[in-house]
Amino acid sequence: MxxxxxxxxxxxxxxxxxxxxxxxxxxxxxxxxxxxxxxxxxxxxxxxxxxxxxxxxxxxxxxxxxxxxxxxxxxxxxxxxxxxxxxxxxxxxxxxxxxxxxxxxxxxxxxxxxxxxxxxxxxxxxxxxxxxxxxxxxxxxxxxxxxxxxxxxLQVEVTCWCGRPGRQNARIVDGEVARAGAQVAVGDTTETAAVAYRVLCRRHWRNGEPGPAHEI
Missing domain, CATH: 3.40.50.300 (P-loop containing nucleotide triphosphate hydrolases)
Structure with a gap:
């Protein structure tokens, strides 16, 4: 309808x-x-x-x-x-x-x-x-x-931990870049969040390198 x-x-x-x-x-x-x-x-x-x-x-x-x-x-x-x-x-x-x-x-x-x-x-x-x-x-x-x-x-600069432009909205689980799971999982960009997210460049997202642990 x-x-x-x-x-x-x-x-x-x-x-x-x-x-x-x-x-x-x-x-x-x-x-x-x-x-x-x-x-x-x-x-x-x-x-x-x-x-x-x-x-x-x-x-x-x-x-x-x-x-x-x-x-x-x-x-x-x-x-x-x-x-x-x-x-x-x-x-x-x-x-x-x-x-x-x-x-x-x-x-x-x-x-x-x-x-x-x-x-x-x-x-x-x-x-x-x-x-x-x-x-x-x-x-x-x-x-x-x-x-x-x-x-x-939007024009606000978002960069990967390496300094390259951020391209991927990576989900971090137990310190690793997640490769499976539900499409929607509510979280935040802080390391203390149950589900953490971090913006990575395409290369570091592809290689599964979330970068050093830190409060974002």
Whole structure:
């Protein structure tokens, strides 16, 4: 069943209102959540109505958090949630949706957000990493690449321990670069986390060299 068959578009306003689906992407540590929180603050300060979405944030359920210490309450998204219905009920035309950890959205949920941008005149900003610890695309991220009006690569420098550009979001288990496991395992970039992640260059990821142990 498609979104369009369930929900009818709203009546058009006197002046057309267009929404944009934008993907902001970068490696771990590139500042995605920080930018999401800043943009949410700026839009709220400007008087625009909107909602924040997150999924499996390291800080806990229903929280959007930056490693710089900034947090905000958000709606926790699970795979069964219909985002078209949510946006229809909560966000008027000209409003906004900011979705962090958007790589965890299902492809159907990405399509629902694209529908909301097109039919409801809502700006949708999604913040996501693209690939998992095995360097494979997350299904949600792949659909965002396919459907987004704009893709914005973040410019914050993220490097491997050797100084080369960071290319791979490596999962570290017992001091080793993981080569198997579930695609989604919530963790952080600190050595004390139950599941640790580290950005590596392609060479050191391929060779399984996580580098010296240290607090990141």
């Amino acid at each position: 498609t979104v369009a068959s369930v929900l009818a578009p709203r009546e058009p306003a006197l002046a057309p209102v267009f929404g944009t689906l934008t993907l902001f992407t970068g490696r771990m540590g590139s500042g995605k959540s920080t930018l999401a929180l800043q943009n949410a603050f700026n839009r709220t300060q400007a008087g625009r109505p909107g909602i924040l979405l997150t999924s499996q944030d390291r800080a806990g359920e229903g929280i959007m958090s930056s490693r710089l210490g900034v947090t905000a309450d958000a709606i926790e998204v699970d795979p069964s949630m219909d985002l078209a219905e949510l946006v229809t009920a909560r966000v008027p035309a000209g409003g906004f949706v900011i979705a962090d950890e958007a790589q965890f959205l299902t492809p159907d949920q990405v399509e629902q957000l694209a529908w909301a941008a097109d039919e409801l005149g809502v700006d949708i900003d999604c913040y996501a990493i693209i690939t998992d610890f095995l360097s494979h695309l997350f299904p949600g991220a792949q659909r965002l690449i396919e459907l987004s009006d704009v893709i914005v690569p």
